[in-house]
Amino acid sequence: MVSRGRPRDMQVDERVLRIAAALMLERGYAGLSIDEVAEQAGAAKTTLYRRWPTKDHLAVAVVARLQADDEIADTGDIRADLVNYLEKIAAGLNRMRAAGHRQGPSAGTVGELVAAAARHEDIGRLTREQYAERNALALALIERARVRGELRADLDAEALFDQMAGALYYRVMITGAPVDRAYAERLVSSALEGNLTCH
Amino acid sequence: MVSRGRPRDMQVDERVLRIAAALMLERGYAGLSIDEVAEQAGAAKTTLYRRWPTKDHLAVAVVARLQADDEIADTGDIRADLVNYLEKIAAGLNRMRAAGHRQGPSAGTVGELVAAAARHEDIGRLTREQYAERNALALALIERARVRGELRADLDAEALFDQMAGALYYRVMITGAPVDRAYAERLVSSALEGNLTCH
Known part of the structure; x- marks a missing residue:
């Protein structure tokens, strides 16, 4: 009565993603190859291609796994709390x-991952769902701080979070500037304290 | 004594970029083809490939031109001023x-453009230079408002601008949320007024 198919598949998935993560971190996106991952994992190529139809799909699954912690x-x-969380995002x-x-x-x-999400409708949808799920936790953190009176009663939690996370992605993807704990502190100060002259 | 080579080249560049922009807006990145642009522009393919070695190079030049206004x-x-400028970025x-x-x-x-900048060292450098040049104008705008006393004397202009521009890019590239004038207004309010409880 015990089906062993499912657990065995998950073990393969786990091994494949671990190997793919190591390959991608070592060689970059261009150096990732489904065929080579299959070989190193001792799995059939067809198994991998059924699960991840393109390299983009496999790469996005790897990143989702790396970000899960x-x-x-x-x-x-x-x-x-915001500085610590932004520092984690920056490190990732x-x-x-x-x-x-x-x-x-x-x-x-x-x-490459942003392009993969733009290129494949299914990857885009999956990526946006993953971000919505993760960002809901950050919005809940902000909401609790609002309720206990640390933050303004009338704040715009989504704009506030977009501003802080967005600045990190903007630097990495657009301006090329560094992101680290010191920058996370600058962001949180600017976003919390605001930029108008004090009255 | 009058060299006509230079002006003629610039006319070709101009025509090629205009045709490439029309093609890319009509068909998207995947539908852009250097060969087809050359044909429509009545220019030799070799001329185009000398100027823009890959489709990525041509696409980035097109976007730089579209953003120039x-x-x-x-x-x-x-x-x-910030709301109006962010609305222009959002529209682009x-x-x-x-x-x-x-x-x-x-x-x-x-x-696709972010990936192109990540993939080709020369495109990355060029893109970062273009953004540095454009963003210097926004930082100068913020600095003038600081000097005349509208904004805090001790503000962090770079963090402030990254947060506002970054949130727009973050929505477009990551969460898929819409960006428009209403969102630009939310961003500017959040960034200027801050999010701490008033004391």
Whole structure:
């Protein structure tokens, strides 16, 4: 009565994604190959192609897995919690940016993934769902800080989060500027304190 | 004594970029082809490939030209000036996003361009230089508002601008949410007024 098909498949998935992640971080997006991952995983190519029809699909699955451990802590201090979470996002982006041992300001693999989401309707939908799910946690963190009176009662949580996360992605994908804890602190200060002259 | 080579080349460049822009907006990135642009422009393919070695190079030149008219007005009202400028950026992103008559939340051509900048070192460098040049104008606008006392004396102009422009790119490239004048107004309010409880 015990079906063993399902667990075995998940083990293969797990092994394939681990190997694909190692390959992509080592060689970058251009160096990732479904055929080579299949070989290293000891799995049939057809199995992989059934699960991930293109390299773009496999790459996006790898990144989703690498990002899954970006947890949000709620310590009751919204400024510290936001800085810590933005630092995690920045670290993930830097890891992707440096995949294939790239140096310098290029977006690297981050750029390829954005193009993959733009190119394939199914990857785009999946990526947007993953971000919606993750970002809901950040919006809930902001909402709790609002309710307990740390943040303005009339704040726009979505604009606030877009501004902070967006600035990190903008630097990585567009201007090439560095993102790190120091920059996360600058962002949170600017977004929380605002920029008008005090009255 | 009059060299006519230079002006004639610039006319060809101009015609090629105009034709390439029309093709890309009509068909999207996938539908752009250097060979077809050469044919429509009545120019030799070799001429085009010498100037733009790959389709990525041509596409980036097209976008730089389309963005060149995003001027920044300084009316002395920083809130209105920022909203107007962000609305122009949003309109440019929406035009690229919709190239090839794409509907829906996909980043479309914007995603392809980010990947092109990540893939080719020379395109990346050129793109970053273009953004640095354009963003310097926005930073100068913010600086003038700071000097005349509209904005805080101790503001972080770069973080402030990254947050507003970054949120627009983040929505187009990552979450798929819409960007328009109403959203630009939300961004400027959040960034200027801040999000802490008033004391």
